[in-house]
Amino acid sequence: MQQPLTEGVYYILLALYEPRHGYGIMQIVEEWSDGRVKLGAGTTYGALKNLQEKKFIETLAGEGRKKEYVITSLGKQIVEAEVTRIKELYNNGRKIIKAEGDL
C-alpha cells in the first residue's frame, strides 16, 4: 500500500503533467486551489529534490533557475493511486453525512 501524499506533493505532481519550472509550479498550485495552497520556496525545493530521488519526476534540459521538471510514468502511477484513495475518502464521507447536490 502506498503512503498518502501530502497536499503539497500531490499538487506538485499534478502540476508536472506539463513541464514547469519551480516558480511555475508554485503559481499554478496557488491558482488551482484558489489561493488556499501557497507552497513555500523551501518546501517546494525540498519536495522537488525528494521526488527526483524517488524517480517520480525528472528534469528536462536547462540549468539553474530555468530548470524544468516533468512527471515520470512512475510518478503518474503514484498520482493515480492517490486519486483512488481520495475518491474512497470522499465517497465514504459523502455517504455518512448524507450529502446532497454538489458536495
Added chain:
Amino acid sequence: MRKFKIFMDDAKEEQWINDMASQGWHFKSFNFPLYSFDKGEPAEYEYRTEMLEGFGYGKAANEYLDFVQSTGIEVVQKRFNWVYFRQHKSKGNFELYSDQSSKLSYINRIFTIYSTLAVLNLIAAIINGSVLLLDESLRFNSFIAGLNTGVFIALLYPLAKTVYRKQNLKREIAMYEK
C-alpha cells in the same frame, strides 16, 4: 540607522526584524553586533531568516539560493550559513516552509546546530575547569571555562524552545496530513 543587538534565538531575531519593518525600518545588513536599517515605507516587506544546510557554501547552497530567488524572494544578506530573505508584501504571505513536515525537518536542522554548540561549550568548560584542579593559578583557563559556561547557559533557552517547537509540530503532524 544602526542598532546594537545580540540574539541567541533565531525566532526572536526574525520577529524583531519584522517589527522594525512594520515601522518602516528595512533591515539591510548585520555586522556583529550592529544591525543596519534603511528608512522606507512601513510594512512594505516581510523578512524570513534561514540556517542553510552545511556551512552555507558550495553547489547545493548556491542552487538553493538561486531557486529561492527565482520565485521573487530577495536575499538581503548571507553570512556563512545564515541568510536573511525578504519579499514584498504585495506578493502576499511569505513563508519558506508551508507544510508541517518540511517545517519539522528545518527545525531539526536548527536543533542539531544549537545542541552541537551547547555540547561543545559544555565539554570545553569541563576541560578548562578541570585544568584548574591541577593548578589554580591558570587564570586564562578559568576565564575560558567561565565563558564556555556562559555560552552553554545562554544556549539552553533557544534549545528548550526548539524542543518545544519540535514537539508541537509532531503533535500536529500526528493529526493533520500536511
